[in-house]
Amino acid sequence: MTIRLIVIRDEPRAHELLAAVGRRLDAGDLAPDARGDVFVALDASADGDPWERVRAALDGAGDDWWEYFHLPTHAAAGRGPGGEPR
Numbered sequence: 191m192t193i194r195l196i197v198i199r200d201e202p203r204a205h206e207l208l209a210a211v212g213r214r215l216d217a218g219d220l221a222p223d224a225r226g227d228v229f230v231a232l233d234a235s236a237d238g239d240p241w242e243r244v245r246a247a248l249d250g251a252g253d254d255w256w257e258y259f260h261l262p263t264h265a266a267a268g269r270g271p272g273g274e275p276r
Contacts (some may be wrong), residue, residue, distance in 0.1 A: 191234040193244045196260040198225040204258040210251035215243060
């Protein structure tokens with residue numbers, strides 16, 4: 191399952207938050223693509239809803255994450271780079 195984050199402020203703090211989210215989720219290095227999208231690949235068989243896991247990792251990374259990212263709703267977040275469902 192892949193969850194999409196949208197970078198709304200591409201600043202050093204956004205990259206710090208992405209690094210923290212990657213560590214919390216064991217997702218490796220996370221970086222925005224040319225459009226400002228970050229695709230977080232998660233094991234769908236792991237415990238918990240993938241969207242909720244990303245949200246919890248964002249919350250744990252810092253209470254200012256919402257200033258740098260938009261986390262689309264459950265239905266919209268689980269889509270690939272071309273908009274196809276994952």
